[in-house]
Structure formats: structure tokens, C-alpha cells
Amino acid sequence: MKYWIYLSALTLGIGIGWLLFHSTSDSLHRHGPFEHELSPTNRTVSRSEPNTAGMRRLILSETEAMDEKVPLDKALEMLSSQRKSPLRVRAFLKSRIQWMTTDQLNQALMNGEIQTRAELQEAIRRLAREDPEGTFNHLEAQHYPMQSMDNIYIVIDGLLQTWADTDAPAVMARLQKMKRGGSQQDMSLRFSDYWAKINPAEAADHFNDLIYLRNMQNQGTMVFTDDAYARRIVQSWQEKDESAMRHYIAALSPGEEKNAFENALKNLKPSNP
Amino acid sequence: MGNISDKTDQGLLQDFSQYGQEADFAELVRRHHASAFAAAYRICGDRTEAQDILQQALIVLARRAGELTRVTCLSAWLHRVVILEARKAQRKSYNRRKRETMAYQIQESSTIGPDALPPIFPEMDMTLNAMSEKDRVVITLHYLENQTFKSIAARLGGNAEAWQKRSIRALQKLADQLKRRGMAVSAVALGAYLTSTRMEAGISPAFLETITRHALEAGSRNAVATAGKAALLLTMKTGIAISLTSGIILAYGWNVAEHVPALFPWTDSSSIASPISPNDAIGIRGNRQQGFTMEMVKTAIAEYDGAEKPEALSESRLRSLMFLVPQKNMEEVLQLLLETKDHARFQDVAGALFGCWAEYDPAAALVHAGNAEDFSYQAKRAVMLTWLNQDAESALAVILEDKSVENRGFLAEFLTYQCEGKPESAAGLVDRVALDWPEADDTLFTLVARLWSRTDGLAAGAWVATCSDEALKNKLLKSMAMDVAKLRGFDGLAIANHIENEKARLEARNTAIYWWGITTAGPSLIPGQSGPVGDLSNGFPPDWTHENIRTFSQAAMVNYSNNLGDLLKIAQTDEQRILIYEGAIKGSGWSNPGAVTAAAEQLPDSFAETAPGKETLKVFIRRWHEMDAHGAESWLSKQTPGPKSQVMREELNREGNK
Numbered sequence: 001m002k003y004w005i006y007l008s009a010l011t012l013g014i015g016i017g018w019l020l021f022h023s024t025s026d027s028l029h030r031h032g033p034f035e036h037e038l039s040p041t042n043r044t045v046s047r048s049e050p051n052t053a054g055m056r057r058l059i060l061s062e063t064e065a066m067d068e069k070v071p072l073d074k075a076l077e078m079l080s081s082q083r084k085s086p087l088r089v090r091a092f093l094k095s096r097i098q099w100m101t102t103d104q105l106n107q108a109l110m111n112g113e114i115q116t117r118a119e120l121q122e123a124i125r126r127l128a129r130e131d132p133e134g135t136f137n138h139l140e141a142q143h144y145p146m147q148s149m150d151n152i153y154i155v156i157d158g159l160l161q162t163w164a165d166t167d168a169p170a171v172m173a174r175l176q177k178m179k180r181g182g183s184q185q186d187m188s189l190r191f192s193d194y195w196a197k198i199n200p201a202e203a204a205d206h207f208n209d210l211i212y213l214r215n216m217q218n219q220g221t222m223v224f225t226d227d228a229y230a231r232r233i234v235q236s237w238q239e240k241d242e243s244a245m246r247h248y249i250a251a252l253s254p255g256e257e258k259n260a261f262e263n264a265l266k267n268l269k270p271s272n273p
Numbered sequence: 274m275g276n277i278s279d280k281t282d283q284g285l286l287q288d289f290s291q292y293g294q295e296a297d298f299a300e301l302v303r304r305h306h307a308s309a310f311a312a313a314y315r316i317c318g319d320r321t322e323a324q325d326i327l328q329q330a331l332i333v334l335a336r337r338a339g340e341l342t343r344v345t346c347l348s349a350w351l352h353r354v355v356i357l358e359a360r361k362a363q364r365k366s367y368n369r370r371k372r373e374t375m376a377y378q379i380q381e382s383s384t385i386g387p388d389a390l391p392p393i394f395p396e397m398d399m400t401l402n403a404m405s406e407k408d409r410v411v412i413t414l415h416y417l418e419n420q421t422f423k424s425i426a427a428r429l430g431g432n433a434e435a436w437q438k439r440s441i442r443a444l445q446k447l448a449d450q451l452k453r454r455g456m457a458v459s460a461v462a463l464g465a466y467l468t469s470t471r472m473e474a475g476i477s478p479a480f481l482e483t484i485t486r487h488a489l490e491a492g493s494r495n496a497v498a499t500a501g502k503a504a505l506l507l508t509m510k511t512g513i514a515i516s517l518t519s520g521i522i523l524a525y526g527w528n529v530a531e532h533v534p535a536l537f538p539w540t541d542s543s544s545i546a547s548p549i550s551p552n553d554a555i556g557i558r559g560n561r562q563q564g565f566t567m568e569m570v571k572t573a574i575a576e577y578d579g580a581e582k583p584e585a586l587s588e589s590r591l592r593s594l595m596f597l598v599p600q601k602n603m604e605e606v607l608q609l610l611l612e613t614k615d616h617a618r619f620q621d622v623a624g625a626l627f628g629c630w631a632e633y634d635p636a637a638a639l640v641h642a643g644n645a646e647d648f649s650y651q652a653k654r655a656v657m658l659t660w661l662n663q664d665a666e667s668a669l670a671v672i673l674e675d676k677s678v679e680n681r682g683f684l685a686e687f688l689t690y691q692c693e694g695k696p697e698s699a700a701g702l703v704d705r706v707a708l709d710w711p712e713a714d715d716t717l718f719t720l721v722a723r724l725w726s727r728t729d730g731l732a733a734g735a736w737v738a739t740c741s742d743e744a745l746k747n748k749l750l751k752s753m754a755m756d757v758a759k760l761r762g763f764d765g766l767a768i769a770n771h772i773e774n775e776k777a778r779l780e781a782r783n784t785a786i787y788w789w790g791i792t793t794a795g796p797s798l799i800p801g802q803s804g805p806v807g808d809l810s811n812g813f814p815p816d817w818t819h820e821n822i823r824t825f826s827q828a829a830m831v832n833y834s835n836n837l838g839d840l841l842k843i844a845q846t847d848e849q850r851i852l853i854y855e856g857a858i859k860g861s862g863w864s865n866p867g868a869v870t871a872a873a874e875q876l877p878d879s880f881a882e883t884a885p886g887k888e889t890l891k892v893f894i895r896r897w898h899e900m901d902a903h904g905a906e907s908w909l910s911k912q913t914p915g916p917k918s919q920v921m922r923e924e925l926n927r928e929g930n931k
Binding site: 005006007009010011012013014015016017018020051052054055056057058059061062076077080083084085086087088090091092094095097098116122126147148149150179180181182183 | 512513514516517518519520521522523524564565568569572573585586589590592593594595596597624625628629631632655658659662663687690693694727728756759760791792831832834864865900
């Protein structure tokens with residue numbers, strides 16, 4: 001009698017083992033989150049492709065958190081609970097974000113699955129590179145729920161800066177289409193500061209438009225911040241190409257814009273030799 | 274073996290583990306049960322539960338007696354075990370208690386039983402558990418076990434006076450840490466309390482005998498098992514379990530073996546010519562040792578190094594791959610990284626490698642990090658972050674030996690990471706660091722407070738409120754109140770309420786209200802839509818001042834000018850209505866002056882006779898005219914002559930003349 005019971009347990013075990021194997025391997029049989037990388041239409045045939053695919057499979061098989069069915073916040077929880085390296089958490093989540101399609105990533109942001117700084121930056125930069133206008137529309141329509149103001153600014157800065165790196169005038173044009181108000185000004189201030197930093201010459205070319213976007217202050221009174229912004233442009237330009245900057249200002253026709261830049265020049269500290 | 278009462282704890286442990294003398298174990302229990310039971314009782318506040326915890330702790334003692342002969346202070350060790358067992362018990366009973374909450378509340382409201390304990394009790398033991406070993410030992414021996422300083426000195430070395438001084442310092446530290454956690458208690462009161470709970474928490478000799486016997490039985494069962502005599506104890510249950518497990522392993526293993534070539538195509542040379550589709554890929558979790566090859570790493574590093582521009586996808590894959598490197602290949606992979614052309618490109622990859630290395634052996638990884646040339650900083654950072662996450666106490670000991678800016682940075686980064694999921698643990702770590710590294714405290718304290726406030730503003734506010742540095746505390750509370758109010762209005766105000774100075778508190782509240790209005794006024798005004806922000810649809814709270822109402826209205830108009838009607842609905846008096854109008858006109862200058870004409874019309878003429886009123890009207894009409902000259906002029910022409918319209922007309926004329 002006893003041996004019959006043991007035999008039944010053994011058979012049951014074999015059954016469970018078989019089911020277990022097939023349930024865990026199913027996720028790798030199906031089309032994976034990396035399809036966009038290896039789809040027949042866009043794949044680049046490379047000698048190292050088997051290596052790339054192999055690495056991907058190996059990484060996928062390391063943890064359930066890499067399964068695309070697992071929401072990103074849950075994946076973060078799973079990885080964090082291992083109490084291994086925090087950098088492991090970051091690395092694996094970065095890989096997951098890189099392997100997601102734009103739609104999947106947008107959906108994850110809309111679900112509020114991404115709330116940590118590193119992952120938010122990664123996700124928003126990728127979206128901004130691939131579809132800046134669409135991402136801006138989602139942001140403006142408040143489709144991305146965020147847990148804190150810091151997170152909102154991570155998203156705003158990530159989008160504006162990544163887009164500005166490739167096409168700053170397009171960013172400004174999009175900001176001009178926004179409803180007049182605090183959100184527009186907030187984003188404009190952040191964008192125009194960044195533009196002045198990366199390309200002061202271009203920012204100077206759009207000075208009047210930018211001043212209009214920046215032109216309100218906290219108490220609701222209207223103060224044209226020409227001087228403050230002119231100073232920012234001039235300081236950044238001085239570091240990059242001081243003679244071009246002086247030439248540009250000298251060539252401006254008389255008016256408020258020229259006055260603002262000349263005032264900024266007066267307060268400019270001499271550049272380091 | 275000598276008289277049993279003369280033996281030291283170590284001697285008793287030694288004899289018990291070697292000869293299984295039950296009398297030795299009973300003597301250990303007699304010596305330490307009172308303090309252990311008192312600790313359990315303080316944490317759970319229930320005698321029966323405390324008895325269970327004590328029993329579990331004694332079972333652990335019986336099982337691990339052989340390993341404990343080198344422990345300096347058994348009572349301190351036992352205290353820690355009690356804490357761990359109490360936590361386990363609390364977790365187990367969590368769901369049960371949740372179900373019983375209603376009944377408990379009813380009972381609590383009618384009577385307060387003998388087990389009702391103030392909240393300092395569990396915190397005290399948790400905090401004590403987090404202290405350094407020497408501090409824990411002296412508090413446990415003197416206050417919990419009632420040993421004299423002379424006997425402590427005789428046992429652990431040093432002189433009685435030094436131990437006495439140490440105990441005072443340790444008690445003060447404990448009091449300080451409790452204060453940080455919101456429980457103000459003096460060191461003297463704490464000492465008296467610790468002694469008294471030991472006396473009060475005694476248990477009956479009969480019960481003591483029972484649990485001692487039980488612990489011995491459980492301990493001996495474990496000893497037998499670990500001695501490899503499991504076969505003798507094979508019962509029906511274990512037989513079934515073994516059969517079941519064997520079946521699972523057999524079936525699973527068979528399947529895996531069958532699919533190995535498909536799982537790891539790179540092991541097959543033919544796969545290079547015809548790569549398999551990812552759709553054919555199958556695998557099992559955590560199979561890194563089988564799948565990992567150095568060839569794979571070499572190729573990936575060479576490709577990333579040779580690429581014209583670093584590509585995010587390749588970099589992320591490489592970083593993840595570093596966490597699959599087996600320990601024996603660590604040095605080899607580091608060498609590959611050191612041989613790359615562009616070390617700047619590989620900084621994060623090297624960090625990942627050292628993160629993985631530290632998972633295996635942080636101390637060894639730290640030594641290698643020092644020799645990692647250009648990667649040294651990233652390597653040290655990765656090791657310390659990992660170490661702190663895996664074993665904060667020993668990592669902290671390393672950091673405290675070198676209180677450098679670099680180490681403070683690593684600590685700050687780790688706390689930031691910890692705040693993502695366990696901010697209260699991060700706060701505990703800051704409290705711990707504050708004792709040994711006060712110079713780093715302000716920065717780390719501020720950092721954790723801010724991060725914690727993002728997820729639980731109220732808890733973070735309560736933590737900050739215990740800070741003894743008034744200036745730091747008030748500044749921090751003000752800024753936290755502002756941040757929190759943006760998304761959770763009332764929570765922000767609750768944080769500001771911790772500021773004791775009235776003027777500073779009112780200022781912080783008004784700033785928080787301003788940002789609440791700017792960011793989330795709209796949802797707050799509509800019934801059922803407020804969510805976590807806070808519902809204002811029933812009217813302004815009674816503790817809001819006139820300035821608060823004006824400020825909120827002004828801020829609300831920046832982004833929610835269309836909600837002016839909702840704002841007016843919540844006004845309970847004419848006075849409040851006027852305040853809303855004033856604020857609305859001011860705030861609309863930011864966004865949509867045309868939407869608040871009702872406010873300008875409804876304000877009394879006397880508004881235009883004050884300097885701030887005049888200025889507000891001027892800004893209002895000027896901004897509107899700039900956006901929509903026709904609309905502004907048309908509206909103004911229809912206004913009945915009076916002080917308000919006069920001020921606005923003059924402003925437009927002045928602008929026109931300019």
C-alpha cells in the first residue's frame with residue numbers, strides 16, 4: 001500500500017514537472033518584446049546577430065521581471081526584493097525599456113507604471129527621440145499620471161531637452177501652440193534656458209518669441225524678462241564663441257532687443273583666457 | 274564541568290552543544306528569559322504573543338548553541354533574535370489583526386486593558402536593535418539584565434567606571450534616536466523605564482519550564498536532522514514529498530536536456546550561418562551558468578567599443594549582461610574593459626560588472642575597484658551601493674572608517690535608491706549615521722525627508738518635526754509643505770503645521786496654499802473629483818485666513834480660470850466672495866483675464882481706492898488688452914463710470930501714449 005502511494009506521488013510529480021516546464025518556456029516561444037529589433041523588415045544582418053540574440057535570451061531567462069507581461073512597476077518590485085545590486089535593478093529595467101515598442105512604452109507611462117527617476121528619464125528620452133510631437137501631445141493632455149512634481153519635471157525636461165537636441169525651433173513652435181498660462185510658461189522657461197545653454201546663437205535669433213513665452217512672473221504682473229534672458233544667452237555664448245556674439249549684438253538694429261543684449265554685455269565678466 | 278551557576282554563558286553554551294546537558298540550557302534560560310520576554314512584550318504588547326515569541330527565540334538558541342560560543346554577549350544576541358521573531362510574528366498576525374480591527378476598535382473604545390501599551394515600546398527595541406554592538410551590549414546587560422557595571426567589566430574587560438560612562442552615552446543615543454522618530458523621552462526616564470519593564474514582565478516558573486523543555490525538544494530534532502540521520506526519521510509524509518519532488522525534477526530536467534541546443538544556439542557553430550528566430554527561443558529562469566560564455570562578452574564589448582556612436586540598446590544589453598558574469602570570470606571581464614579604446618563609454622558597464630562582483634563578495638570587489646584605473650570611481654560606487662543594499666551594517670562600518678565626500682555621495686545615492694521603496698528604512702539609516710557622522714547628517718537628513726515626502730508626506734513631516742535644529746527643521750518643513758501641497762493639498766498644510774513659530778507657520782501654510790491653487794485647484798473644487806488632493810467643495814476650512822483664501826483664488830486662476838464659478842460656489846460669506854474676486858483678478862493676469870470679468874464687475878468701488886487694488890486692476894486690463902485688445906476695450910466701454918473703470922481706462926491711455 002505504502003509503495004503505491006509513493007508511486008502515485010512520483011507520477012504526480014512528473015506531471016507537475018512537465019506542466020512547469022511548458023508554462024515557463026511559453027513566454028520565450030511567443031513573439032518577444034524585442035521583435036522591433038529583429039523583425040524581418042528592419043533587421044540588419046550581422047555576423048554577431050546570433051550573439052545578440054543569445055545575450056537577449058540569456059538576460060530574459062535571468063528573471064521573471066524581464067517578461068513583457070509583467071508591468072514595469074511590478075518588475076521593479078521583483079528586482080528590488082532580490083536585495084542584490086541597485087545597479088542590477090537599473091540595468092535590467094533599462095533593457096526592458098529599450099526592448100519595448102513605442103506603444104508599449106506610452107501605455108506603461110499612461111498606466112503610471114514608471115515612477116522612478118532613472119526609468120522615467122530612459123523612457124521619456126526614448127519616446128522623445130522616436131515621436132516627440134506625439135509625446136508632447138500626451139504630456140499636454142496630462143495622459144501621464146505622475147506621483148510627484150519632481151517626476152513631472154523629469155518628464156518635461158527629458159522631452160524638451162531630447163527634442164531640442166535635434167530640432168529646437170520645432171519645440172518652440174509647439175510651445176507657442178499651447179494655451180496661454182502657467183504650464184506654457186513653466187515649460188517655456190525650462191526649454192529656453194536649455195536652448196540658451198546648448199545653442200545661444202539660435203536662441204538669440206528667436207529672442208523676441210522666447211521672451212513672449214517667458215514673460216510672466218509669479219504675482220501675475222507682466223514683466224518682460226529681456227535682461228535676465230539676454231544675460232543667460234550672452235554668458236553661454238561667451239563660453240562658446242565670444243567674437244561671434246559681439247558681432248551679432250553689434251549688428252542688431254536699435255530697439256529693446258539690442259538694449260537688452262547690450263545691458264547683458266555690460267554685466268558680463270571677462271572670459272577666462 | 275563545575276558548578277552550573279558559576280559557569281559563564283559561553284561555558285554553558287559549549288557544554289550544552291557538546292554534551293547536550295539540559296541543565297546548562299535551563300540555566301541559560303533562567304539567566305536571560307526575563308529580559309528577552311520583556312523585549313517581546315514591549316514590542317507586541319500582548320503576554321500570550323510575547324510568550325510565543327520567547328519560545329521561538331529559545332528554540333533558535335537551542336538549535337544554534339554550537340555557533341554561539343564566540344558571541345561576546347548572549348543577552349544582546351538573544352535580544353536581536355527576539356526582535357526578529359517578533360517581526361515575524363507581527364507579519365503573521367497582520368492579516369488576522371486586519372480582520373479583527375473593527376472588533377478591536379469597539380473593545381478599545383470601551384475599555385483599555387492591561388496590555389494596552391504606549392507606542393514607544395516597539396520602537397524602543399527596534400531602535401536599540403539598530404545601534405552599534407557595544408551600545409547594545411551595555412544597555413542589554415545593565416538595564417535589561419540588571420547587571421552591575423562591576424560584573425560587566427569583569428566579564429567583558431575594562432573598568433566599571435568606563436562601562437558606566439558608556440552606558441550613559443548609549444542611553445542618551447537611544448533617547449536621541451527615539452526623539453528623531455517622534456518619541457521625546459529623556460535618557461533618565463528611559464533608563465528607569467527599561468529597568469521597570471524587566472521587573473514587570475516576569476513569567477511563571479511553570480511556563481518557563483514548559484517552554485524550556487519545548488525548546489530543547491525542537492533543538493534536538495534539528496540537531497538530529499543536521500547530523501544526517503534524516504533517513505531514520507523517514508515517515509510517510511517525507512516519502513511522499515521525496516517522490517513528488519523527484520518526479521518534478523525528472524520531468525523538468527528531461528525537458529530541459531532535450532531543449533538545450535535550442536536554448537543556447539551559440540553553442541552550435543552552425544547557428545552562426547543560420548540564426549534561429551527569437552520565436553524559437555525557449556528557456557528557463559536563472560540559467561546563467563549554462564548560457565554564459567566569455568566569447569559572448571568579448572564580442573559584445575568589441576562591438577560596442579567599435580561602434581561609431583554609443584547606442585542605448587547595445588549599452589543596456591551589455592550592462593545587463595555584466596550581471597550574468599560568473600564570479601570566476603570577473604577579473605577576465607575587467608581586463609577586457611580595461612583594454613577598450615574609449616573608457617568613458619564603458620563607465621556604466623564597468624559599474625554593472627562591479628555591482629555583480631559585490632553581490633558575490635563586496636570586500637574583494639572593493640579591493641579590485643581600487644585597482645580599476647579609469648573605472649575606479651564607478652567601481653567603488655557600484656560596490657558600495659550593492660554592499661549597502663545587501664548588508665547595510667557592515668557597509669556602513671567601511672564608510673565610517675573613511676568619512677570622505679566620495680563615500681557621503683555613495684551613501685546619498687543609496688538612500689535615494691532606498692527611498693524608492695522603503696523610505697522609512699532610509700530614515701532609520703540616516704538616524705544611525707547621525708550618531709557617528711554628524712557632519713553628514715544635515716545633507717542626508719534633508720535628502721531623505723524630501724524623497725520620503727513624495728510618497729508619504731505625513732510620515733516624512735512627522736519625522737522631520739523631531740529634528741532638534743529649529744532652523745533646519747522649519748526650512749525643510751516649509752519646502753516639503755509646498756511640494757506636498759501641489760499634489761495632496763491638505764497633507765501639505767499638515768506638514769506646515771509642524772512649524773512651531775507662528776509667523777513662519779502661517780507663511781509656510783500660505784505658500785503651500787498658493788502652490789496647491791496653481792497645480793490642483795480645479796479638481797479640489799469639484800465634488801467627487803478631488804482624489805488625493807483634498808476636497809474643498811464644501812467651503813474653505815475654518816482655519817484658513819483671508820490671505821489664504823485670496824492666495825488660493827489668485828493661484829487657481831493661473832491654470833483654472835474656467836473654474837471661477839466653482840470657486841465662487843464654495844464661498845460662504847460675501848466677505849469670502851470679495852476675497853475670491855480680488856485673488857481671481859490678480860491671478861488671471863497669468864492666463865485668461867477675459868474669463869474673470871465677473872470678478873472685476875463685482876468688486877466694490879472701494880477696491881480701486883487702495884494702492885494694491887489699483888495695481889491689480891491695471892495689470893488685469895493691461896494683460897487683457899495685450900492678448901485681446903478689442904475684447905478688453907469693448908468690455909471696458911460698457912462699464913459704468915466709477916473709480917474701477919477710471920483706473921483701468923487711465924492705464925490703457927497711458928499704455929497707448931507710450
